[in-house]
Amino acid sequence: NDTVYKVFEGSTGGLLKHLKRYHKAEHQRARLASTHSRLRVAADGTITELYTFEEALEKHISFVLFVVLDVKHFQLSRSEAFRTYSSTLDPRYVPSSRATSAKLMLVIKALMFSKLFMALHQAKTAFGxxxxxxxxxxxxxxxxxxxxxxxxxxxxxxxxxxxxxxxxxxxxxxxxxxxxxxxxxxxxxxxxxxxxxxxxxxxxxxxxxxxxxxxxxxxxxxxxxxxxxxxxxxxxxxxxxxxxxxxxxxx
Known part of the structure; x- marks a missing residue:
């Protein structure tokens, strides 16, 4: 490729901003090449952008509850078959990793115990x-x-x-x-x-x-x-x- 790019702000970030604004096709190719990119190419060539963590949080919580309540293992998130199945439901979602799921489980447990404390206090106040x-x-x-x-x-x-x-x-x-x-x-x-x-x-x-x-x-x-x-x-x-x-x- 003989295309000449001008580096803005003297940084890679500046270059990417310039590509995003003026060279959208090149910007997309650059993102696809990155190992940290949220872009995914489907078998039919369709390009999908995965959710950010904040956007996917509610789905991550649902996944954690599914694993816990159905006595599965968080390692399920690494199964290619399960990921393929999940992508048929929502192409933008990838189940949270084992480590992230375990952290979310502890947060859910803390929130549930907080709710339980409130319910116990209410019952004790009402009935003694x-x-x-x-x-x-x-x-x-x-x-x-x-x-x-x-x-x-x-x-x-x-x-x-x-x-x-x-x-x-x-x-x-x-x-x-x-x-x-x-x-x-x-x-x-x-x-x-x-x-x-x-x-x-x-x-x-x-x-x-x-x-x-x-x-x-x-x-x-x-x-x-x-x-x-x-x-x-x-x-x-x-x-x-x-x-x-x-x-x-x-x-």
């Missing part, structure tokens, strides 16, 4: 202590190498239109940190989950509900809290679980 129920369970995969614990609350939330409904936010879904599922280990985990939202078992929780395992009974004896134990009875003939209310255990 105790105002919430608690459910928790521990389970292990078939290999029995790792155990997991999930803890959630149940309380009445008042919406902006003053309607009331029960909400059941999950406080924690974590790897159980101790090898043995002792009553003292379970009680420590429950206290940790409640402390994350500035609640405590003695004053904030009305009646916790767990299965009838002996270690759960022991955990609540340690915490000096009455607990409703639910015995799960297998109904093989009908293929479902039937819940039967069990006993109450006190200190």
């Amino acid at each position: 202590d105790p105002f919430a129920g608690l459910q928790s369970d521990i389970w292990s995969p078939k290999d029995n190498k790792t155990s997991y614990v999930c803890t959630r609350l149940s309380f009445v939330h008042t919406s902006e239109d003053l309607s009331k409904s029960e909400v059941t936010p999950i406080l924690g879904f974590d790897e159980f940190p101790e090898n043995r599922h002792t009553g003292s280990a379970i009680s420590r985990q429950l206290k940790k989950s409640l402390q994350a939202v500035k609640l405590d078992m003695e004053t904030s929780i009305t009646l916790p509900t767990l299965d009838g395992a002996a270690n759960n009974k022991r955990a609540f004896k340690i915490m000096k809290k009455r607990v409703k134990l639910v015995e799960m009875v297998s109904r093989v003939l009908f293929g479902f679980w039937n819940e039967q209310a069990g006993e109450e255990v006190g200190s």
Whole structure:
């Protein structure tokens, strides 16, 4: 190419500004050659400009929620097949990278906990202590190498239109940190989950509900809290679980 370009402002940036204003075709070719360019050429030759991060943020959040709720992996964003599928929905969008998705997930978690704090404060103000129920369970995969614990609350939330409904936010879904599922280990985990939202078992929780395992009974004896134990009875003939209310255990 024998075209002579005049360098403006003595910088590459100045040259690009000049190309953009007076030589649009050359400017586009220069952008396509850059590894940082947001321009993409489709198979049919169509040139598309990808969203900026700010423009794509809402879509990035939707992608992160899809991965988390559907128990996928953020590595999915690197799959060529998934990117091709995504581009058929919106040619200007590319899913956020694994690192960016992980950062967004932490921001979403912080915002959700902030919203949860507000809802808990509202419920406590409306009903006083105790105002919430608690459910928790521990389970292990078939290999029995790792155990997991999930803890959630149940309380009445008042919406902006003053309607009331029960909400059941999950406080924690974590790897159980101790090898043995002792009553003292379970009680420590429950206290940790409640402390994350500035609640405590003695004053904030009305009646916790767990299965009838002996270690759960022991955990609540340690915490000096009455607990409703639910015995799960297998109904093989009908293929479902039937819940039967069990006993109450006190200190």
